[in-house]
Amino acid sequence: MNPVRFVMGVLASIVLSTAIGAQDWKPVTVELLKSEKTGFGGLCGLVVDHKTGELWANLSDRGMFYSSDQGQTWKRVSENQPKGRTESPGCWMIDPTSKTRRMVAPLVYGSPISVSSDAAVTWTMLDGKSAHVDWCAVDWTDSEMKFILTLKHEADGLLLASGDGGRSFTEVGKGYGAGWVFDHQTAVVSQAKTKQQPNPHLMRTTDGGKTFQSCGEYSPVGVNSAQALPKWHDGALYWLVEGGLIVSRDKGASWNRIGEVKNALYGPIFGKTASHLFVLTKFGPVESSDGGKTWSPPIAPPNEMKGIGGLTWLEYDAAHDIVYLMKMGSELYQLKR
Secondary structure, eight states: OOHHHHHHHHHHHHHHHTSTTTTTOEESOHHHHHHSOOOTTSEEEEEEOTTTOOEEEEETTTEEEEESSTTSSOEEOOSOOOOSBOOSTTOSEEOTTSSSOOEEEOOBSSOSOEEESSTTSSOEEOOGGGSSEEEEEEOTTSTTOOOEEEEETTSSSOEEEESSTTSOOEEEESSEEEEEEOSSSOEEEEEOOOSSOSSOOEEEESSTTSOOEEEEOOOBSSSGGGOOOOEEETTEEEEEETTEEEEESSTTSOOEEEEOOTTEEEEEEEOSSTTOEEEEETTEEEEESSTTSSOOOOOOOOGGGOSOOTTEEEEEETTTTEEEEEETTSOOEEEEO
16 A cells, blocks of 8 residues: 555545534434334435424334424324335425425335325325335426426336326336426436446426437436436526536526536535525535535534445525434434534
8 A cells, every 4th residue: 555645545534524513513313213113224314494494304114203493302293104215315305495395205115206295294105106216306386296207216217207196107218317397398307327328418308208308418416316316496406417516597498507516416405595505525515605606615524424425415404504414324413503
């Protein structure tokens, strides 16, 4: 082993472990995880209401738990809960328009896609073909959410589409990554990066998933079905791609590059405005106050997490200025600022 490289590696580890916030993370699910006998994966999902700071945590095969006091106490939302894991970071969602308390939960090794209209108290399960999926994209503008796209887990990027609110699904094809639905006809999905498809594109449909056309040669960060999911905020869709952060304000027809984000894995997560956002990198969360043009040094993750991987979730409570971080099987950690 090269001794210089070894010393540099040790120094880098020391710097990261003592960087901004490394010692200030606090676990908030210790008692919850002690009291619940979870399935494989343990803590496997998190939702934060960005307006109120309310928290929901998904425990594998135990269902959803709720906290109204920033994780000090937790209670089971209800007994009738979907089973399985919300595995892909950000796949379990509360209405990003903030107009309703609707939620969607795509699950692996459990129930079909599950939809709630009352913040996880009651759930409706969609067609069985939507079981074992990585993510789902729904039309949040439609109260019936008739147009849905979803990706089968470990199925070579098999994309499914529904035009009837999830009562049935048809196969669109293989080789896809992540996606978003804008309205009852318009959506965008990414192609997976493979040997057969080395230069993937973002693909757009305006006919409810019947046909797709390229809307840009971009490849979201991540690997194939584990690509970073896009994020919606105030009429615009943001996506972490190789080389930086891009945004579309015309339902995916065109895209503009905002700026570079090094070592990015997931995000962005927004604060109170579109100018304030966070991105998860392999060294920890970074923060921007100018809409993603420049970024802070990374906030080192808690040492107990033993690093950041592809199944790491980042969230932010703008109401109380709290950053949350977890990865599948870890505690949920909070950083009060």
